[in-house]
Amino acid sequence: MITEKPGLMEEIRGRFAHVDTCPVTGPRIFFENAGGALTLKSVVETSATFAAIPDNQGRDNPASKELMRVIDQAKADMRTFFNVAGGQLFVGESGTEVLFRLIRSAINAAPEGGKLLGSTLEHPATRSAMGYWAEKTGREHVLVAHDDASGTVTVEAYKKALSPDLRVATILHTSPVTGMAVDVPAIAAAIRAAAPGCLIIVDGIQHASHGHIDIDSYGIDGYAISPYKVFSRHGYGIGWASDRLTALPKEQLRGGPAENWELGTRDTGAYATFSDVVDYFAWLGGQFTDSGDKRARIEAAAEAIHAHEKTLTDAMLYGTGNLKGLSEMAGVGIIGGVENPAREGLVSLTVEGVDAPDVVAALNDQSIRTHTRKADHYSGNVLEPLGLPSAVRVSLCHYNTLEEVAQFLAAMAEIAGETGAP
Template identity: 30%
Template sequence: MPADLTAQIRDKYYHVDVDPFTKSKRLFFDNSGGSFRLKDASEAFRNVDDLPNCGGHGGAASDYLDSLRTQACKDISTMFNAEGGCIATSMTASIIVFDVSEAIIANVPGTNVVTTELEHPSAFDGCAVPAEKYGKELRVAKTNPRTGTIDPMDVVKLVDKDTCLLSVIMTSNITGAVLDIETIAREARKIKPDLFIICDSVQHTPHGLTDMKAWGLDCVNFAPYKFGGARGLGVGWLSDRVMNLPHRKLIREKQSNWEMGGCAPGMYAMLSAIFNYVCWIGEHFTDSQDRRTLYVEGMNRIMLHERALLYRLLHGSDEVKGLLDIEGVNVAVEMPDLTQRDLIVPIVFDKLTCEQASRAYEKAGVVVHERTDASLYSARQVNSINQHGIVRISPLHCHTYEDIDEFLKITAEIAK
């Protein structure tokens, strides 16, 4: 992105350069664990959360709160390019994918469920637990340990006419691999045209586009706290046929409601602020007033900037070596095609454990995180690439080449 726009983008986030507790300068490269917070999103939430009113109770303030939910649902549908169905919110995105998976496995005829080794535990266990409960076989597509991704046909070959659910992650939060969801969905439906397909998009949504119309998925979810928003909210879009499955709800509640109660109204204001931010980026590159067009343009600019940062991380420059050339450091998976990667790089060190490396980065003013098989949240995924652990590097589009170069210099010192 142009330097002047990057400067404006950085100013829209809190705590980009300075640790708010130590007041010292630092690089925050742990955005996969929770991203920088957008000032507009945080302020939108706080401003609404101060109101004592309740939506649906009548009056100007109550009507305003109702309008926030209406707008947020419209923005989320536009974000995913989805029509029909319903928007569901919960405390976490994990709850949504877990509940949707069980509703499908419990109510849709079939003898097996297909998923992958790269899934987040909420999606993997969301398949495994109800599959065991309802006596259905769990089929798991294996990761290619060399590339950290999964070939589409390695997923599709597990699908047959008796598969009731296919659950596939969009981007691995360990390897950064972006799976070819469009091809997987298309080829799987050649085998079973009415197959239910859901996708965990928590890691991908802040970094790339999702298209429900083109892909024909039945559910997609994301977590605003990885997209400049607050913790305590997960969001999902459900297709009409998922929406109409039996699910946990109040007896007299309408079928389209998958929420027990509702989230804080300020969360809806926050969601629209995130959507507006991406559209604001898009406005710098197109004169269109169409919200989907603006969002697509904004996300494309984010993707291109992050891809440039990823290339710099891997290959460096004339002034500084990249991760592929620093002695004592190894990128845990091969990345020949950066169009199939989000901005995550898993690395290991010759002389340090992952935990030791993370602490060394911390002392040097860099925040990263180790993902190891000591954690239930990463054991299966790191083992699937033949590792016991990796140090996960995850910058954001507000970072610059200068940030990357500083990180690479620090990495070279740590690796000595």
């Protein structure tokens, strides 16, 4: 456990920019990590360094060759982080753009006819892309219904929709609305058993900062993340495409390398900043294992992160010290249920008689940053079936503390009108 190692939490927080202070408003608690995690200080420094370099990639000069070395190192680090031996890793505009490209390429290269498969839990990054190309190619887009009570979708639900004519399927690794994870390996295996030729694309954007990624164990064809949600910065996304998907026809410069997914020159600094992220995971994992293997350290970091975030969400739900948890506060509802083993560092809630934007505003007044999820094109798929116009999303990361949770619970007790609230 992170908190069981004296001084480790302070060292962790010291590696992040603006960990307890907003550059605009001053001191604050940051519980809006699902909207974008805090940024490593090393990422800020690396971004500035590479932004100033005038040389371009692919030239015959020492600076250009150094840029290519940095990119090669970053791709090697990405392979370690994703735990994937084959396929191609590439950088795109954003995680959403990468998913659109993977899905577009898969659907247009797949044999004619057949069906496309997804779920109602998915973010529009996958659901919109699948829907658009289903219409363009005249295919049916089958949506597996997620479970409203648990806030996730199961392999059993997917199995009901499987058929041999599936062409492309999408899976959401973790919901940014409910915070619940999905059993990607089990669902992918079920799809493969029913339709071996089906191309499977996974949205890992919300999952990346909370638990380890192990692509080689999934049996999939595409995976995407948004690095700004995993301690890097805005302005790029990372995608992985299997050898099978890469070999299919796709948009690329004619005459270029057949395995290339990137369109135009990408930012070397984007690659370099992800190496900073991987180095951070390896450093953190090194506090819990003596192994010199970087992957082993990343796995140790993921285990420590998961354990710490569970401690924090349990404290939110069940209380800490003399403070009531959310589950004990009258009128407070928890999306996905209170006891849910699929939860990853996020609690979405409602307060009876208080609109979600007003709860967020009241928390802001006490310097606690959260976010309103509205029943719009981003979150309506989850909130509308629950009859909710909006909800409050409280999202954590491993650099958050029990003391911050305690301040949040004290503020929530006031908002919920708890008798005897501090």
